[in-house]
Amino acid sequence: MPSLSGNQWGLALVCLLLGLLSNQGIYAQDDTTTTSTISTTPAISTTESVHDTMACNVSTSMALDLEKFSGIWWEITRQPVGSIFCTKINVTVLDKSEDNVLIDTTYSNTIDYPYVNQTMNATLTVADKISSTEGYNFTYWNPPDYTPHTVFKVLDTDYSQYAVICGYTNATDNSTAFGMIIARDRTLAPTVLDTIESESSALYDNFFDGTMTLTTQGSTCYSGADPSTTSTVLYAIFAIVIYLYTK
Numbered sequence: 213m214p215s216l217s218g219n220q221w222g223l224a225l226v227c228l229l230l231g232l233l234s235n236q237g238i239y240a241q242d243d244t245t246t247t248s249t250i251s252t253t254p255a256i257s258t259t260e261s262v263h264d265t266m267a268c269n270v271s272t273s274m275a276l277d278l279e280k281f282s283g284i285w286w287e288i289t290r291q292p293v294g295s296i297f298c299t300k301i302n303v304t305v306l307d308k309s310e311d312n313v314l315i316d317t318t319y320s321n322t323i324d325y326p327y328v329n330q331t332m333n334a335t336l337t338v339a340d341k342i343s344s345t346e347g348y349n350f351t352y353w354n355p356p357d358y359t360p361h362t363v364f365k366v367l368d369t370d371y372s373q374y375a376v377i378c379g380y381t382n383a384t385d386n387s388t389a390f391g392m393i394i395a396r397d398r399t400l401a402p403t404v405l406d407t408i409e410s411e412s413s414a415l416y417d418n419f420f421d422g423t424m425t426l427t428t429q430g431s432t433c434y435s436g437a438d439p440s441t442t443s444t445v446l447y448a449i450f451a452i453v454i455y456l457y458t459k
């Protein structure tokens with residue numbers, strides 16, 4: 213029997229994980245007992261696009277109503293898959309003109325201990341209800357260091373359910389670009405996510421219709437002693453393997 217090369221082993225592992233995951237269903241990570249009450253009507257109003265999708269570095273960040281955008285968001289999915297999960301984003305508008313937005317982000321980066329939260333924060337200046345072609349370039353204080361400066365652009369939001377965001381660390385290097393969907397609910401109903409993904413992918417790069425990997429947001433984010441730990445951990449491993457193979 214011929215021996216498998218490193219790549220083939222990796223591929224075999226991906227296939228194995230895919231097989232295991234397909235039994236669980238792709239949305240099985242929602243192991244909380246809350247049921248989503250999000251309506252299933254199409255989330256984004258858009259005209260049919262027959263054009264090429266737009267890259268993040270030439271997209272415009274929409275005019276945001278800061279008061280409405282503030283509050284808690286959960287990261288639902290990111291493309292390419294990131295290395296942090298259980299991500300909660302708290303946007304606060306401060307009553308001043310400079311550095312008027314404070315962002316506190318809580319996340320985990322350790323598969324074995326997803327409930328041991330890390331936090332990072334950032335302050336930036338955002339003009340209320342004014343769009344921006346440059347987007348928002350800021351760095352998080354993530355003790356003991358600052359994260360790399362990253363440009364973020366809000367492409368679309370309805371304020372009450374979802375926001376579609378893209379970003380990059382180098383405007384002329386597309387490989388540093390990413391897309392993410394954040395939501396007011398910790399998990400989005402599959403139909404709603406499908407709609408957002410499909411409409412975003414029709415308009416913008418970095419959103420892959422129906423194939424974006426969900427960010428782990430299950431009950432293991434709160435506590436390690438949960439029977440669903442295995443599936444969530446498996447999911448995270450799967451995400452990382454896919455990331456490595458698509459890098």
Ligand SMILES: *[C@@H]1O[C@H](CO)[C@@H](O)[C@H](O)[C@H]1NC(C)=O
Binds near residue numbers: 284302303304316
């Ligand atoms: C969000 O951040 C603000 C400012 O730090 C804080 O006052 C508020 O309690 C936070 N909200 C939640 C739900 O963590």
Ligand SMILES: *[C@@H]1O[C@H](CO)[C@@H](O)[C@H](O)[C@H]1NC(C)=O
Binds near residue numbers: 300318433
């Ligand atoms: C981690 O985050 C979750 C969700 O925000 C929160 O309920 C939990 O208390 C946090 N745990 C710690 C140790 O801060």
Ligand SMILES: *[C@@H]1O[C@H](CO)[C@@H](O)[C@H](O)[C@H]1NC(C)=O
Binds near residue numbers: 333334353
């Ligand atoms: C982050 O929070 C710490 C502690 O509250 C504060 O001292 C620091 O100024 C904040 N940094 C940013 C970039 O907001």
Ligand SMILES: *[C@@H]1O[C@H](CO)[C@@H](O)[C@H](O)[C@H]1NC(C)=O
Binds near residue numbers: 361363381
């Ligand atoms: C973001 O700002 C930093 C610091 O000013 C700068 O070095 C970097 O080039 C900017 N990034 C982008 C993508 O514009």
Ligand SMILES: *[C@@H]1O[C@H](CO)[C@@H](O)[C@H](O)[C@H]1NC(C)=O
Binds near residue numbers: 382383384
């Ligand atoms: C940004 O990307 C371009 C093109 O890949 C590269 O030439 C340049 O050195 C990069 N800039 C930085 C600051 O990494």
Ligand SMILES: *[C@@H]1O[C@H](CO)[C@@H](O)[C@H](O)[C@H]1NC(C)=O
Binds near residue numbers: 269270383384385386
């Ligand atoms: C956008 O990125 C592409 C590479 O993906 C680059 O060729 C182009 O010059 C960039 N445009 C701007 C405005 O930075």
Ligand SMILES: *[C@@H]1O[C@H](CO)[C@@H](O)[C@H](O)[C@H]1NC(C)=O
Binds near residue numbers: 267386417418
């Ligand atoms: C940028 O990268 C994404 C995937 O990472 C790809 O879908 C898109 O076509 C790329 N865009 C350009 C202008 O190269």
